[in-house]
Amino acid sequence: MPVPLLDLKAQYATLQDELDAAIRDVVESQYFVMGPQVVGLEEEIAAYTGAPFAVGVASGTDALLIPLIALEPKAEEEVVIPSFTFFATAGAVWNAGFRPVFCDVDPDTFNVTAETLEASMSERTRVVVPVHLFGQMAPMVEINRMACGHEGVLVMEDAAQAIGAAQRDEGGAMRRAGAAGFGAAFSFFPTKNLGGFGDGGMVTLFDEDFSDRIAKLRVHGGRQMYHHEMVGTNSRLDALQAAVLRVKLKHLDGWAEGRRTNACRYHERLKEVAELRLPVVAEGNHHVYNQFTIRAERRDELRAFLSDREIGSGIYYPKPLHLQECFAELGHREGEFPVTERLCGEVLSLPIFPELGEERVDEVAAAIRDFYGYGG
Template sequence: MSQKIDFIDLKSQYRALKDAINSRIQKVLDHGQYIMGPEVRELEAALEAYTGAKHCITVASGTEALLISLMALDIKPGDEIITTPFTFVATAEVMVLLGAKPVFVDVEPDTGNIDVRLIEARITSKTKAIMPVSLYGQAADMDEINAIAARHGNLPVIEDAAQSFGATYKGRKSGNLSSIGCTSFFPSKPLGCYGDGGAIFTNDDAIALACRQIRVHGQSQRYVHTRVGVGGRMDTLQCAIVLAKLERFDWEIEQRLALGSRYNSLLDAAGIARIQQRPDRDSVFAQYTVLLDNREAVQAALQNAGIPTAVHYPVPLNRQPAYRHLGDPDQTPVADQLAARVMSLPMSPDLEHTAQDSIVAALRSI
């Protein structure tokens, strides 16, 4: 390779935003309010405006967003939550931490998102919520999921939107598509900070109040602990960084859409299978993912060519040692098939066309 290709290029992003980021950080250093400083509420207001959600509650991570949301819904031991096995472990981890049981539903072979046709058959009297994941940057079939939830006693639907912030579904923003939306600001996400961070979105006043109290150890006022809570605040410095990054986020989304479309065309012309996108929604391509039958050999060859890759995700959750006792892993064959075939290519808003051409040419030749 004539140029080094980063799997995710955060250095170019920083160079473009250096003055804004440094200025925002310096402002926090000057006022010294590192916990719940003014940038926290400023970011929440900006994200409320961006998504159209009535409430945004920033929290310490995407995982914490999921956990606090379940706590706000009063999820208890023995409760069941419908979700997908083809996701990062945090999706199910938070359920098990509360004593609830994830009920794994298989996924679509072309998108990797939960297969809505299979959800209703898994609902029982113990089902207390549905948690779809917007995988690789594209929302699941949220309208159909919301309709199923409504038919079964208005079950809450929590969108795990850790990979899809900035994406739209039928003209609406991911994160504001259901009862609750949760996202992550992990550095590699479409909108990332320089550490851990996350946010919860809801239009429900009671849920928002519960989430705000839970993130500060369940306090309704100082040293009055109305609920059981956690230390789940997002640091002021991280909020300041996300505020600076919002300055060019619209441009970054445009670039992601264009680069994703360009990848699609190049790979389709090369006859290489890939994750598909639905026409009524877009993807912010948190990962750009192809499907291979000889993944290990291809990864090794690309590595030798100086092209980094990753696998999201190699083992479905219901086959993980800590979770496989919770259900029959053989009930999700499509998740197994995808786990054996998916491979993600370099993707970020600053990816140059020449690098993209080199990636596809190398992949095609291998």
């Protein structure tokens, strides 16, 4: 049977009555913008992540952009980000008025490390952005320690793909993504582990004044209508999305367990395939597998082979950010970030969604084994 990369209809089918009722309630209230559903979700996400403040915005991109704008960048100030991530991380830095400075990543976890970030820092660095790629947190204890050695440098998590991911902190307790830096950005794009019925995002923060600034910037720079303390924008989270997300949030940890079970089964089935490198979970990390991403020899041939068998897969990401045309003026060259460049030619994300089930994991694994000439 065909195996899609992601099947959102399967998730909807399990919660249809609850979701439809939540939407109907909003429609009946005719309270579509901000209001109690948004405030409710903000409180629930703050409690879930462990960060004291949460501000809903229109997308994950805005959840990165608005806090960066709130820092009021000065000319030539820099933000260090990985070259191996989704474009939004770099786009937000650029659009906020900072200069994006790229860094390389670890070849096993796909994440930045304190060392790769620090290697790209200068006296102009104002912020570093560890991206918790594919649902696994970057090493925040080491990154925060490193940043502390650079006066005034803030650590902002790009947690767009990692809601529910956690990591052991210095004291040995598990700390969730969103509560491990100065602030964090989440995306509720439908393909995320907590996905809405459209765009949505959230910023989590520890600083009340800064959180207040972001709450103002998302509604044209003021809390009181027609009184503007600063020039903001319209980046409100809509009430229908908040209502959907509040229903889904209750199931998030269960879904993550489903993803982790699938990941375990892939590991079991694929461990002997020498042509692959399976995803590595760093010590102390709770991975929530927004993507299950392997490194594969002859990746493009493997992908075509899977596609012929109606098995979906994805390439996240095919081209490093430092080599994107729009950043040509930054003057980067091929070879500057070798791990990122290599990963772009090797990575392949396999179906991992929670409703996938053992049988389909086995089917995908069997097809991969077949491709490389391993028995069933």
